[in-house]
Amino acid sequence: MVARKKSVKLLHCPTCGMLVRPKDEDFPFCSDRCRKIDLGKWAMGIYKISSPILDPEVLEDLGGLGSSGDFYEN
Ligand SMILES: [Zn+2]
DSSP states (O other): OOOOSSOOOOEEOTTTOOEEOTTSTTTTSSSHHHHHHHHHHHHHHHHHHHOSTTOHHHHHHHHHHHHHHHHHHO
């Protein structure tokens, strides 16, 4: 049964390429798993851009706090 009268839009899941119907709960993804994978890609991209913890100066500041604690102990 091919319902060509109703123009149901089918999109491909951005993660795995499977066909997804707009009615699907996880649209435009085929599943919650694919949605999380795609979100993970975004999160990683954002993390790479900001990457505050990987900043050498920030790491030095954290180390300075640690050594100041030792200073008081002496
Ligand atoms: Zn998928």
